[in-house]
Amino acid sequence: MAPLTPSEPVARTEPVASVTVVGLDAAGAPPHPALASVLAAAGLVVGAARHLAAVPVPAGADTVTLGPLAPAVRRLAEAVAAGVPAVVLASGDPGLFGIVRRLRAAGLPLRVVPAVSSVAAAFARAGLPWDGAAVVTAHGRDPRAALNACRALPLVAVLTAPGAGAAELGAGLVGWSRRLLVAEHLGTDAERIRAVTPEQAAAESWADPHVLLSLAEPASTGCGVGTAGAGQSALATGGMRVDNQPAAAPAGGWALPETRYAHRDSMISKSEVRALVVARLRPRLGRLIWDVGAGSGSVGIECALLGAAVLAVEQDRGAGATIQANAAAHGVNVRLVAARAPEALAGLPEPDAVFVGGGGVDVLAAVAARRPERVVLTLAALDRVAPAVGLLRAAGYTVEGVQLSAARLADLPGGSIRLAATNPVVVLTGERPCTT
The missing domain is CATH 3.30.950.10 (Tetrapyrrole methylase, C-terminal domain)
Structure with missing residues (x-):
């Protein structure tokens, strides 16, 4: 292994750090060969009880057994100020969700000797x-x-x-x-x-x-759809995304043309509408999105392409099969709940945001009762807008809405071009006020 080197950039001229963070191998391999000399010079050694017991701590060195981290950080800062070499023992790679972040935040100068992480x-x-x-x-x-x-x-x-x-x-x-x-x-x-x-x-x-x-697991029937396709590779079977970003925005983009999805009788959110809906849902890794009345599944699939977990609720069996096929084609995991809303919503895990693409006031009321952070819905009929706004406001949501009416370029005979209007849609967004 390489000798100890400062974790600071080479161009810096600060003194060599007096706090050395050493990882003890999670795989059970012997400690780094430099550990003995580092410990021999240490005046302070910090670590969990099992780590302190696993290495030869010098008889004259002070020790701090980790429990709450703040007292140990104070002792380390005092050692640095006094010029006393200190060693911190940690598991595996201490820079991977480990103690290095906290010590850096405290302004301590560090050298890090990682070992094999537990991951x-x-x-x-x-x-x-x-x-x-x-x-x-x-x-x-x-x-x-x-x-x-x-x-x-x-x-x-x-x-x-x-x-x-x-x-x-x-x-x-x-x-x-x-x-x-x-x-x-x-x-x-x-x-x-x-x-x-x-x-x-x-x-x-x-x-x-x-x-x-x-x-x-590979998809069969029911839920957990697809692990291969254009969006993300079949990691479970040995593949990997070529961009090395397992949860990054998809290279192929989102708000994809309707032609990128199988759908029935044009029953699919148009790409212009889908762009705003997905933006309002704020999908990202760590969030759970419900797509209720999912239809072709295009909204939920694009949320999954952006890293979110997705539950698609759809009662129509044919539409459910289409959702599965579309999810597999785009290489994302979408769990399908093949049942009728609002009854199907009972017992589902709590969502961060919900798109209501189908169903009546009873579905919207059931969604609002679960109090997700955001509720987004699309309405073509104007007489449904006021009841939906009233319901969301009564449930404690602030509501904003916008009417989208896009016109797409279309060719005419003789080389002329016209504008072909898509159906206007009202997009409502309900947001719960932040309580923290």
């Missing part, structure tokens, strides 16, 4: 490539974002935490076609990698901390 070790133990995986964490934050990443993308690694581990994430993935690999006690004699279904993961207890790998 890399978990994929290696499972014998899987992970160059196209998304890596997220459920530690110290709302786990719904990590859960929705697993719902949206075909290959995700999750760094878990007590109360936000394989059991909880597995429960949230019931209904999605996923295979879960749970890696416990990595790098120890008790190491264990188990492949389970979401239902099995939810029913068991797991050792903390552990790493969860979520892999999309």
Whole structure:
């Protein structure tokens, strides 16, 4: 391995950092060969109890056992000010959702010696490539974002935490076609990698901390559609996106022409309308979008192309098959709920935003009762606008609306060009006031 080098850019002339952050290999390999000399010079060593017990801490060095991080950061700052060399011990790669971010935020000068991360070790133990995986964490934050990443993308690694581990994430993935690999006690004699279904993961207890790998299963019938196509490659079967961005905006864009989707009798949101609707829904990795009355599924699919998890609710069986075919063609995962709204909405996981593309006032009322952050709907009939606005306002939403009427260029005989009008549509957006 390369010798220790400052993490600062080469052009800087600041002194060599007096805090060295050393990762202990999550795969169980011996420590970095430079660790012995770094420890021998240290006047302060900081780490979890298991890390302090695993290395030869010098007899004259002070130690801080990590619990709350703030006291350790204060001790490290005092050591830097006094010119005392300090060492921080961490698991795996301390720059991957690790302590390096917090120490940097405190203004401490650092050198970092990473080891194999727990994520890399978990994929290696499972014998899987992970160059196209998304890596997220459920530690110290709302786990719904990590859960929705697993719902949206075909290959995700999750760094878990007590109360936000394989059991909880597995429960949230019931209904999605996923295979879960749970890696416990990595790098120890008790190491264990188990492949389970979401239902099995939810029913068991797991050792903390552990790493969860979520892999999309090939589509058959029902939910969990597609892992191959133009948008995202079949990561679960060894492929990867050529742009190396598992959750980036699609290279082919969005607000795609209607010809890019199978649809019946032009029953599809026009691209101009879809552009505004998708913008209002604000899809991104970590969010869950409902597409109610999904029709061809174009709105939900474009939300999925932008990284969101998507539930498409559609009662018509023929339309459901079309949604599945369109999702597979665009290489995204969309869970189909083939049932009638509003009854079908009961028991579905809480959405961040909802598009209501079909159904009456009862569907809109059921959606508003779940209090998502945003509700977006399209209406062609003007007599439905006022009741919808009133319902949303009564539910505590602020409402804005716009009428869209696009005219597209169309050829005429003799080389002339005319404007061909599309049907005007009213787009309503209801937003819940921020409470924080």
